[in-house]
Amino acid sequence: MSTASFARPSRRSVLRAAVLPSAVVASLVLAALPAVAAGAAGAGQVRIHDIQGTTRISPLNGQSVQGVPGIVTGIRSYGSSKGFWFQDPNPDRDPRTSEGVFVYTGSTPKVAVGDSVLVDAKVSEYYPDYADGYQSVTELTKPTVTVLSSGNALPTAVKINGGDIPGRYAPQNGSASIESLTLQPEKYALDFYESLEGMRVEVDNTRVVGATDAYSELWVDADPGDQRSARGGTLYESYQEPNGGRLQIQSLVPTAQQPFPSANVGDRLTGATVGPLDYNQYAGGYTLVATQLGALQDNHLQRQVAPQASDNQATIATYNVENLAPSDSAAKFAGLAQGVVTNLRSPDVVALEEIQDNSGATNDGTVDASATVAKFVAAIKAAGGPTYDWRSIDPVDGQDGGQPGGNIRQVFLFNPDRISFTDIPGGTSTTAVGVTGHGAGTELTASPGRIDPADAAWTASRKPLVGQFSFRGKKLFIIANHWTAKLADQPYDSRFQPPARSSDAQRLQQAQVEGAFVDQLEAADPQADVVSLGDFNDYQFSPALAALTKGDKLDDLVNELPETKQYSYVYDGNSQVLDHILVSPSIGSAQYDVVHINSEFAVQSSDHDPQVVRIRP
Numbered sequence: 001m002s003t004a005s006f007a008r009p010s011r012r013s014v015l016r017a018a019v020l021p022s023a024v025v026a027s028l029v030l031a032a033l034p035a036v037a038a039g040a041a042g043a044g045q046v047r048i049h050d051i052q053g054t055t056r057i058s059p060l061n062g063q064s065v066q067g068v069p070g071i072v073t074g075i076r077s078y079g080s081s082k083g084f085w086f087q088d089p090n091p092d093r094d095p096r097t098s099e100g101v102f103v104y105t106g107s108t109p110k111v112a113v114g115d116s117v118l119v120d121a122k123v124s125e126y127y128p129d130y131a132d133g134y135q136s137v138t139e140l141t142k143p144t145v146t147v148l149s150s151g152n153a154l155p156t157a158v159k160i161n162g163g164d165i166p167g168r169y170a171p172q173n174g175s176a177s178i179e180s181l182t183l184q185p186e187k188y189a190l191d192f193y194e195s196l197e198g199m200r201v202e203v204d205n206t207r208v209v210g211a212t213d214a215y216s217e218l219w220v221d222a223d224p225g226d227q228r229s230a231r232g233g234t235l236y237e238s239y240q241e242p243n244g245g246r247l248q249i250q251s252l253v254p255t256a257q258q259p260f261p262s263a264n265v266g267d268r269l270t271g272a273t274v275g276p277l278d279y280n281q282y283a284g285g286y287t288l289v290a291t292q293l294g295a296l297q298d299n300h301l302q303r304q305v306a307p308q309a310s311d312n313q314a315t316i317a318t319y320n321v322e323n324l325a326p327s328d329s330a331a332k333f334a335g336l337a338q339g340v341v342t343n344l345r346s347p348d349v350v351a352l353e354e355i356q357d358n359s360g361a362t363n364d365g366t367v368d369a370s371a372t373v374a375k376f377v378a379a380i381k382a383a384g385g386p387t388y389d390w391r392s393i394d395p396v397d398g399q400d401g402g403q404p405g406g407n408i409r410q411v412f413l414f415n416p417d418r419i420s421f422t423d424i425p426g427g428t429s430t431t432a433v434g435v436t437g438h439g440a441g442t443e444l445t446a447s448p449g450r451i452d453p454a455d456a457a458w459t460a461s462r463k464p465l466v467g468q469f470s471f472r473g474k475k476l477f478i479i480a481n482h483w484t485a486k487l488a489d490q491p492y493d494s495r496f497q498p499p500a501r502s503s504d505a506q507r508l509q510q511a512q513v514e515g516a517f518v519d520q521l522e523a524a525d526p527q528a529d530v531v532s533l534g535d536f537n538d539y540q541f542s543p544a545l546a547a548l549t550k551g552d553k554l555d556d557l558v559n560e561l562p563e564t565k566q567y568s569y570v571y572d573g574n575s576q577v578l579d580h581i582l583v584s585p586s587i588g589s590a591q592y593d594v595v596h597i598n599s600e601f602a603v604q605s606s607d608h609d610p611q612v613v614r615i616r617p
Contacts, residue, residue: 165189209234269296304593317611391414464532549582591614592612
């Protein structure tokens with residue numbers, strides 16, 4: 001028998017899973033469960049299910065407990081959240097009460113998987129100090145741990161499959177906290193997972209729906225009933241049901257024993273993936289922290305190539321290049337350039353989002369981005385593409401949001417051998433573009449120009465960039481967008497249900513301002529050919545996109561695709577639409593594609609997939 005004490009520091013830094021060297025992680029022993037005596041010497045009256053209780057908040061929160069018995073099931077000996085999970089092998093009969101809990105030690109735990117232990121500790125509900133709306137994790141802190149015996153078999157893992165996961169996602173409480181509500185694990189997916197918090201769980205032969213990221217995390221979907229995308233992901237189709245089968249996978253398995261798989265969407269983890277169920281407050285949701293990883297089955301997902309356009313079609317694309325700066329690697333520039341040349345087939349116009357200034361994220365007052373664009377244009381040429389010309393307007397330093405110091409903006413690349421840009425002087429970072437003339441004589445007052453940059457709708461956000469082009473003698477008005485992000489929104493799995501989408505209001509204002517500008521164009525010339533495209537940071541069913549398309553002023557082309565192909569981005573295992581191409585009704589023939597080359601892959605040049613439309617103005 002041995003005893004160790006641990007004290008917790010006042011704060012923890014952000015934990016993200018990492019690729020773990022074998023020297024860092026203790027070897028984990030897995031076996032079937034033998035019973036552990038409920039009356040082990042020194043055991044107190046409080047059991048783990050008493051600590052977890054029947055709501056999200058422990059009924060013993062803030063209290064000290066003594067002699068809590070259980071078997072160690074997993075050890076996290078890396079990062080700033082060191083500790084271990086342990087589980088009572090003698091459960092109660094209440095499906096609402098979890099039998100497992102995390103013990104925060106703050107240093108490498110002096111226990112091993114399979115140890116039978118007694119824990120004296122303080123019960124705590126841990127919230128990240130910056131993550132608005134996330135749920136808490138019930139845990140034990142400042143522990144004293146007594147090891148009774150070692151080499152014990154582990155409690156049998158609870159198998160999670162589609163038949164177990166409720167179809168409804170979360171209880172609704174008028175956007176108030178659901179923490180005091182009694183769990184209904186048979187009714188709501190969030191309650192189902194909460195009732196298993198800290199326990200050993202198992203998923204078998206699961207579909208990968210979020211590719212492996214830089215932190216060695218991926219997402220699977222344990223519910224075959226969730227709506228599949230055409231390429232094996234899970235579609236996000238409504239605010240109400242964000243797919244309850246999604247689970248994040250991290251690993252405690254030493255990399256020398258089994259490297260974390262590099263998985264793409266549509267791959268599978270075959271066999272059993274087993275480990276404690278955690279709640280990841282930094283990356284959105286319940287997480288199986290694996291002590292046993294399934295084997296990766298490669299689905300051989302291929303990067304798409306856009307159909308070939310005919311010579312009389314203008315091709316217009318949008319591509320978020322994810323904070324592109326001159327200091328980025330040659331590999332990133334080459335990957336993005338290959339996407340433009342090979343996968344998009346060198347469109348006549350490419351509207352780029354997230355082009356940073358020449359000093360990148362260095363906050364030194366630089367706003368000029370000519371070096372960034374020149375390096376990208378050269379990379380496209382080296383990849384076999386055309387020599388693109390370009391137009392943009394530098395933002396006011398620090399006024400357009402994004403990574404501090406980066407001054408991201410939209411840029412038009414265009415192939416002068418195929419399409420011409422109509423330069424009209426007067427466009428500045430603070431000057432509002434207008435419309436002049438009527439009918440075929442309709443023109444912009446400045447090209448390039450910005451839509452009403454002083455309007456409060458664009459506070460700390462990118463202002464739409466408008467350009468007037470000519471293709472085979474026909475005018476084209478193109479609007480490049482990058483609307484405000486969802487960073488302030490509460491997450492799907494928030495303790496507030498339904499979660500607040502506070503960023504919706506600003507995007508709705510942005511849609512109304514841009515919509516008024518499009519109305520001006522179409523009032524001046526009902527046959528004006530208008531293309532509005534870019535990263536709108538919102539869904540096809542959102543209030544903002546409904547406002548921008550109101551009155552049939554613009555058609556959102558993503559709605560023309562089969563439902564299973566409606567996505568351009570993968571977030572927390574949900575394939576969703578953030579990028580759009582909209583066209584005016586005067587454009588009679590529009591052939592549109594989302595070209596999937598990034599968001600579903602572990603190796604990405606950007607986190608967004610580009611899109612392209614082929615039109616005959």
